[in-house]
Amino acid sequence: MIPRVRRNDFGVLTPPELGEWEPTLTVTVVIPAHDRQETLDLTLAALSAQSYPEHLVDVIVVDDGSATPLRLPEIVPSRTKLISSPPGGWGRAWAVQAGLDAATGEVVFVLDADMVPHRHHVEAQLRWHHLAPYVVALGWIDFTPAAGEPPAQAQVVAALEAGTEESLFPLSPHRHDWAEQIIHDHDGLRTAPSSLATRIHVGATVSYPAALLRSIGGMDTSLVLAEDTELGYRLTQAGAVFVPDPRSRAWHLGLPTAMREYAALKRYNDPYVADRVPYRRYLRTEAGRQWLVPYVDAVVPAGSYEDTRATVDALLASSIPDIRVTITGPWDTLTDGRRSPLADPDLDLRLIHAGFANDPRVHLTAPATGTPPFRLFVPPGWVPSAGTVERLVAYMEEHDTGSLRVALEETAQGVTAARLDRTAALSRAALVATPGEDRDDLIDALFGLEWVDGETWGFTRRPAVYPPRKKPKSELELLVAERDKEITHYRRRTAALRAEIAQLRREAGKNGRDAARWREKAEAWRREAVRLTRSRDRTALKRAVRKVRDLAFPTD
Secondary structure, three states: OOOOOOOOOHHHOOOOOOOOOOOOOOEEEEEEEOOOHHHHHHHHHHHOOOOOOHHHEEEEEEEOOOOOOOOOOOOOOOOEEEEEOOOOOOOHHHHHHHHHHHOOOOEEEEEOOOEEEOOOHHHHHHHHHOOOOOEEEEEEEEEEOOOOOOOOHHHHHHHHHHOOHHHOOOOOOOOOHHHHHHHHHOHHHOOOOHHHHHHHOOOOEEEEEHHHHHHOOOOOOOOOOOHHHHHHHHHHHOOOEEEEEEEEEEEEEOOOHHHHOHHHHHHHHHHHHHHHOOOOHHHOOOOOOOOOOOOEEEEEEOOOHHHHHHHHHHHHOOOOOOEEEEEEOOHHHOOOOOOOOOOOOOHHHHHHHHHHOOOOOEEOOOOOOOOOOEEEEOOOOEEEOOOHHHHHHHHHHHHOOOEEEEEEEEEOOEEEEEEEEEHHHHHHHHHHOOOOOOHHHHHHHHOOEEEEEOOOOOEEEOOOOOOOOOOOOOHHHHHHHHHHHHHHHHHHHHHHHHHHHHHHHHHHHHHHHHHHHHHHHHHHHHHHHHHHHHHHHHHHHHHHHHHHHHHHOOOO
8 A cells, every 4th residue: 555644744654775775766867957067077977886776777967058068077977968959949857848748667766967966866766656546756865066177087986986076076155045944843844834945946956757757747848947846836736745855966067047136037037927836925916816727626517507606606705815716517408409508408508608608717628727726616605704714824834734525404315515625635535545545534544624513604595586686785885885884983082072171070070169269268278377376476565564563663
């Protein structure tokens, strides 16, 4: 049975120790190259001294229109061939695809022509492919300024065979810090959520199961940059597990464009990435825009005209405009032959077709382009609120859940439910399933499955009359009504505050008058006190004068 990795937790896989196992898988190393003869020579020399069995390795160098055609140097792996990119395109993705088309190995190992792998580089990655057929293994890159005279091919081979390849080049302080930080923060990537794990896919040294890579169409050859980002996204949707292996080390000769010209590269890549990678939400902030690959792919089976229209209308009015709706039904039964328009047995199907056939966001057959990360199924007649889909997706992203089942109604026939599935979970389940195994149980084991209540998440039955006879208020009218309500509330509050201020002023006036009266009384009391004091002093003086007189003129 194929091993089952939950989310990206590859800890259930136990790789053998380097040099202590017997490999069996064949591998084709694809090297895209454009004007890289000097560094290509060192890449091929290092590949000739790998620890992985030579009879299991073949190498394809793809010359992507070099000004001076590339040549194979003196030291190369025994089964190495040089081909040219086919006409009709150019760029790294085009060259890698040419190598993939010519590859015969069970594993395709893509290595850039400015990489010098250590001796166990290929072996370290290939051991993971022997454990599960959906692993994408990534090497660990050390950067070097590559200044001065490069070593000769023989020197590279000798260093690898002696185990001293660490000393081949001076180490640059520059690293893929952002990728290594993600790996470090998530237990070697084992706890990284799906939307984050895909970000560390760097194509300079990476190996894929050939069957998995071909099943998703290989490279997007319309891209000349950002091809690794786009491919990493599609691999995630195909159910891949990403394994960065620090023991698969390699030198990168010189700094890559992403380090030398980051701002210019980002400016170029952003519109291409925004169109193809829905996970990059920060690139999709414009209201009302449509993209090549939507965030959510919603499916509504055709029912009655009213039921189907109500459900589709609600989905199109979602707070996430980044949604594509497909209405499934037997559309091929609709013909243009003579019929009774009102008694047509396919009348509802015909009305649905008429209502949505010209809406670019609605499809009547499954679209051939793009693989959205989320797939939503809603039975006709059930209406999600404007924020329902956004809330459901946010919950799944927060918990990295594989599937949500939304219970809408329970009848004698069973439970009517909507469901939101993670595409990566569906794909992983298909990769590891055994005949007869329940898909929901498998999704639960691989990513987690939860049941939730539809009413709590904003699902309701459509109105009895649909579409409504009364024209619904426009968004502007609703906004004006909401603002009028707020203004009325603030006016009432202002009036209450004014009344309170008036009352306080009245109380302040009364207190002022009382204070004046008390001041008048205090002044009167002061004057009375002065009068009494003076009166008492005069009486005492009169008594003293009489006593003096009596002493001076006694009567006897």
